[in-house]
Amino acid sequence: MLATLDTLTALALGLIQGLTEFLPVSSSGHIAMGARIFGLRDAPLALSVVLHAGTLLATVWVLRADLATLARDTWSQRKDLTMWRASDSGRLILAVVVATIPTGIIGLSMKDHVERFSHDQQVVAVCLMGSAVMVMLTRLGRGEEQVPSLRQAFFIGVMQGIAVLPGLTRSGSTIAIAMLLGISGAAAFRFSFLLSLPAITGAVLLELGDPAELLGLGWPALLGGVVAFVSGYASLVLMRGLVHRGNLFLFAIYLVPVSILFFFW
Numbered sequence: 001m002l003a004t005l006d007t008l009t010a011l012a013l014g015l016i017q018g019l020t021e022f023l024p025v026s027s028s029g030h031i032a033m034g035a036r037i038f039g040l041r042d043a044p045l046a047l048s049v050v051l052h053a054g055t056l057l058a059t060v061w062v063l064r065a066d067l068a069t070l071a072r073d074t075w076s077q078r079k080d081l082t083m084w085r086a087s088d089s090g091r092l093i094l095a096v097v098v099a100t101i102p103t104g105i106i107g108l109s110m111k112d113h114v115e116r117f118s119h120d121q122q123v124v125a126v127c128l129m130g131s132a133v134m135v136m137l138t139r140l141g142r143g144e145e146q147v148p149s150l151r152q153a154f155f156i157g158v159m160q161g162i163a164v165l166p167g168l169t170r171s172g173s174t175i176a177i178a179m180l181l182g183i184s185g186a187a188a189f190r191f192s193f194l195l196s197l198p199a200i201t202g203a204v205l206l207e208l209g210d211p212a213e214l215l216g217l218g219w220p221a222l223l224g225g226v227v228a229f230v231s232g233y234a235s236l237v238l239m240r241g242l243v244h245r246g247n248l249f250l251f252a253i254y255l256v257p258v259s260i261l262f263f264f265w
Contacts, residue, residue, distance in 0.1 A: 006220060007219070007220045007223060009220070010220035010221055010223055010224035011220075011223055011224055011227050013051060013224055014051055014054065014223070014224030014225060014226070014227030014228040014231070015227050015228075015231050017051040017052070017054070017055060017224075017228045017231075017232070018051075018054065018055055018058065018227060018228040018229065018230065018231025018232035018233075018234070018235060019231050019232075019234075019235045020235075021052075021055040021228075021232055021235070022055070022058075022059075022171055022193075022232060022235045022236050022239050023171070023235050023238070023239055023251065024131060024134070024135050024169040024171050024172025024173075024175075024239075024248065024251050024255075025128075025131065025169060025251060025254065025255060025258075026127070026128060026131055026166070026167045026168060026169045026170075049204055050221045050222065050224060050225040050228075051224055051225060051228045052200055052203055052204045052228075053204055053225055053228075054224075054225035054226065054227070054228030054229040054232060055200065055228050055229070055232040056197070056200045056201060056204065057229050058228070058229045058230075058232030058233040058236060059193055059196060059197060059200065059232070059236065060197070061233060062193070062233060062236045062237065062240075063190070063193055063194060063197075066190060066194065067194075069089060070089045070092065070093060073087055073088075073089035073090070074089060074090070074093065077090070088146070088147050091147045092147050092148075092191070092194070094150065094153075095147065095148045095149070095150060095152075095153035095191065096153070096191070096194055096195055096198070098150045098153045098154055098157065099148075099153040099154065099156050099157030099160065099191075099195050100157060100195065100198045100199070101154075101157060102154060102157040102158045102160075102161050103157045103158075103160045103161040103195075103199055104161075104202065105161065106158065106161025106162060106164070107161050107164045107199075107202075110161075110164055110165070111164075114164050114165060114166060117165060117166055118166040121262055121263070121265070122262075122263055123165075123166070123167070124166050124167040124262055125167065125259045125260070125261075125262035125263035126167070126259070126263070127165050127166060127167030127168040128167040128168075128255055128258055128259035128262060129255070129256065129259040129260075130165075130167070130168050131167065131168055131169040131172055131173070131251075131255050131259075132251070132252040132255035132256045132259065133252075134168075134169060134172045134173045134176040134177075135169070135172045135176065135248050135249050135250075135251045135252050135255070136249050136252050137176040137179075137180060138172075138175060138176045138179055138185070138243075138246070138248045138249055139246070139249050140179075140180060141176070141178075141179020141180050141182075141183075141185065141188070142179075143179060143181065143182035143183045143184055144182070144184050145182050145183045145184065145187065146183075146184060146187045147187065147191075148178065148181070148183055148187075148191055152178070152181045152182070152183065153191075155177060155181065156174050156177055156178050156181070156191065156192075156195065157195070159173045159174055159177040160173070160174050160195060160199060167259075167262075170196065170199070171192055171193070171196070171239065172248065172251065174188075174191075174192040174195060175188045175189060175192045175243060175248065176248075178191060178192065185243045185244055185246060186243070186244055188243065189239070189240055189243040189244070193236070
């Protein structure tokens with residue numbers, strides 16, 4: 001398996017990971033397709049860790065201003081928890097914590113089923129069509145709230161948990177449900193990707209097995225991680241602009257034909 005991982009394969013998978021991790025087209029299905037195109041029946045698990053680490057760093061970099069504000073406000077109000085809980089930063093952090101709980105429960109309970117579904121082409125196709133529906137639903141969201149309530153956060157977390165299904169977009173689903181619940185597009189984007197940080201970190205830790213496997217992948221995997229970071233950063237910037245302009249629904253133009261092709265191919 002590892003012998004087949006040449007530089008071109010790792011770079012291509014890094015590019016696919018970076019673009020599809022954040023754009024609402026489902027990274028899991030596209031990574032599986034890319035692995036097969038380049039002759040890997042299954043991408044090495046250690047490579048998945050490296051690629052996810054690249055997109056995790058891209059998320060941190062894009063959200064660095066928000067993360068710095070959250071950290072600064074939390075530190076300055078550390079002695080007055082009541083004031084911190086009432087502040088925007090405190091409410092936002094609590095919302096992320098609340099949303100992460102159902103995500104973790106659903107994700108862990110569905111882990112074995114997801115593995116099986118990922119090899120069922122028609123299941124992936126149906127989920128891709130579900131992704132198309134979710135991005136279309138963003139057209140209905142016209143909210144103005146900037147920070148989700150704990151109730152709203154819970155439902156967004158449930159949606160993120162369900163989005164572990166292969167072919168169902170995490171970013172598109174969480175942004176769509178947030179906007180339908182009355183949150184503005186810009187705030188939905190911010191919350192969706194703040195919420196992705198513990199989810200992606202958890203995925204990396206769960207996939208991280210023997211560290212020797214990471215070393216065995218060599219330079220190609222490291223280059224793939226760098227490409228995942230760069231392409232992930234670019235896709236996040238693109239995604240933010242599309243959400244702010246209300247054009248996320250345009251991805252349905254891609255998702256609908258791809259889901260139909262998957263289903264019948």
